[in-house]
Amino acid sequence: xxxxxxxxxxxxxxxxxxxxxxxxxxxxxxxxxxxxxxxxxxxxxxxxxxxxxxxxxxxxxxxxxxxxxxxxxxxxxxxxxxxxxxxxxxxxxxxxxxxxxxxxxxxxxxxxxxxxxxxxxxxxxxxxxxxxxxxxxxxxxxxxxxxxxxxxxxxxxxxxxxxxxxxxxxxxxxxxxxxxxxxxxxxxxxxxxxxxxxxxxxxxxxx
Amino acid sequence: xxxxxxxxxxxxxxxxxxxxxxxxxxxxxxxxxxxxxxxxxxxxxxxxxxxxxxxxxxxxxxxxxxxxxxxxxxxxxxxxxxxxxxxxxxxxxxxxxxxxxxxxxxxxxxxxxxxxxxxxxxxxxxxxxxxxxxxxxxxxxxxxxxxxxxxxxxxxxxxxxxxxxxxxxxxxxxxxxxxxxxxxxxxxxxxxxxxxxxxxxxxxxxx
Numbered sequence: 037x038x039x040x041x042x043x044x045x046x047x048x049x050x051x052x053x054x055x056x057x058x059x060x061x062x063x064x065x066x067x068x069x070x071x072x073x074x075x076x077x078x079x080x081x082x083x084x085x086x087x088x089x090x091x092x093x094x095x096x097x098x099x100x101x102x103x104x105x106x107x108x109x110x111x112x113x114x115x116x117x118x119x120x121x122x123x124x125x126x127x128x129x130x131x132x133x134x135x136x137x138x139x140x141x142x143x144x145x146x147x148x149x150x151x152x153x154x155x156x157x158x159x160x161x162x163x164x165x166x167x168x169x170x171x172x173x174x175x176x177x178x179x180x181x182x183x184x185x186x187x188x189x190x191x192x193x194x195x196x197x198x199x200x201x202x203x204x205x206x207x208x209x210x211x212x213x214x215x216x217x218x219x220x221x222x223x224x225x226x227x228x229x230x231x232x233x234x235x236x237x238x239x240x241x242x243x
Numbered sequence: 244x245x246x247x248x249x250x251x252x253x254x255x256x257x258x259x260x261x262x263x264x265x266x267x268x269x270x271x272x273x274x275x276x277x278x279x280x281x282x283x284x285x286x287x288x289x290x291x292x293x294x295x296x297x298x299x300x301x302x303x304x305x306x307x308x309x310x311x312x313x314x315x316x317x318x319x320x321x322x323x324x325x326x327x328x329x330x331x332x333x334x335x336x337x338x339x340x341x342x343x344x345x346x347x348x349x350x351x352x353x354x355x356x357x358x359x360x361x362x363x364x365x366x367x368x369x370x371x372x373x374x375x376x377x378x379x380x381x382x383x384x385x386x387x388x389x390x391x392x393x394x395x396x397x398x399x400x401x402x403x404x405x406x407x408x409x410x411x412x413x414x415x416x417x418x419x420x421x422x423x424x425x426x427x428x429x430x431x432x433x434x435x436x437x438x439x440x441x442x443x444x445x446x447x448x449x450x
Contacts, residue, residue, distance in 0.1 A: 040336065041297075041298050041307055041308050041309040042297070042309060043290070043293050043294050043295075043296075043297040043298050043309065044294065044298065044307065046290040046293075046294075047290045047291060047294050049290075050286065050287040050290050050291075053279075053283070054272050054275065054276075055271070055272070055275055056268070056271070057272075061263070063333060063336070064262070064263070064333070065261050065262070065264075066294070067307075067331065067332060067333050068261065068262055069261075069291070069294055069295075070294065070295065070298070070307060070332075072260075074295050074296070076260070077291050077292055077294060077295060078291075078292055079257065080257040080288075080291050081287075081288035081289070081291040081292040082288070083250070083253040083254045083256075083257050084254060084257075084276070084284050084287050084288040084291070085284055085285055085288040086250050086253075087250050087251065087253075087254050087273070087276055087277065087284060088250075088276075088277060088281050088284060089250075089281070090248075090249070090250040091248050091250050091251065091277070100248055100251065100274075100277060101248050102248040102249060102250065124274065125274060125277075126270060126271070126274050129247065129270070
């Protein structure tokens with residue numbers, strides 16, 4: 037590998053640090069960029085360097101945004117009394133893409149994961165509770181949209197417990213809901229795992 | 244998608260331009276970079292912006308290098324009379340990694356591919372012929388290490404024809420060889436395609 041020019045080696049190294057990018061992919065991307073106009077490389081470089089400089093976390097919902105509060109929290113046509121709790125900003129994008137939700141969000145930035153030393157204090161759970169206590173518009177519903185895995189379930193359970201703990205301090209009873217579990221659309225029953233299929237049976241609805 | 248902050252959208256766009264990176268991966272990478280220290284982002288940006296500024300094509304072998312001539316062409320312990328012709332600079336890295344080749348290279352930067360409007364003049368074939376004619380050390384062997392696919396085969400055949408055309412102008416007869424075709428090591432005969440298996444049979448060697 038002593039034949040690799042340093043500028044190339046450095047770009048390969050940068051790509052290798054990205055999640056899911058191995059040495060082969062990093063090399064392929066770096067060599068591809070050799071054929072790209074310098075202008076485009078500078079654009080790419082500027083975009084990277086400005087990524088964090090020009091973004092903030094919304095103080096209300098903790099989503100990544102250009103302005104604080106974020107466009108969703110400051111949108112008067114969104115229903116401020118329904119808060120959808122998600123793990124990551126990307127989850128907000130996914131839910132927004134459905135066009136079926138007109139409430140607001142709360143981004144936890146992670147899930148409780150004791151194996152990786154992430155406890156309730158490492159994610160924005162306390163901020164959610166504070167937000168409920170201080171809400172000017174009383175909150176009617178909290179949708180727990182955590183990921184349907186071990187860490188997500190643990191986080192939902194923890195939040196639910198905390199919510200019932202502070203229910204006395206709130207102006208209004210808060211309904212806590214969670215997303216439906218069942219068969220993904222377009223899937224095949226034959227290949228569904230038992231847990232998903234059990235949940236689909238339990239949650240069956242009249243036709 | 245109107246909720247996506249512009250600095251994020253721009254980074255996603257930059258990643259999406261890379262080959263093999265789809266919108267989902269681009270989004271994942273951009274959001275990952277939000278958690279990376281600003282310093283590391285600046286490093287990444289600098290590496291991209293310097294990639295082409297600090298590299299040149301070696302005038303002898305057309306490989307990407309920091310200096311001209313490249314370290315391989317200017318290495319007195321490499322055998323200048325054996326030239327291995329490859330399609331891409333990454334192929335040089337792969338062959339160097341074997342540690343079995345002590346000659347020099349010629350990088351074509353592509354293969355003849357009429358469907359994509361790449362003819363012999365779009366890649367460095369003429370430079371190879373010129374290099375042979377003007378060689379101070381007479382060239383004894385040309386190894387055609389083009390990719391074993393349609394475009395690579397077409398390119399090899401074209402080069403071979405050109406070489407026999409100029410053979411009268413050279414100081415010495417040049418032997419033209421190509422890489423062996425056969426079963427990849429660690430593979431399974433059951434899953435080998437017919438062409439590979441035929442080549443493996445044709446090229447069988449005494450044990």
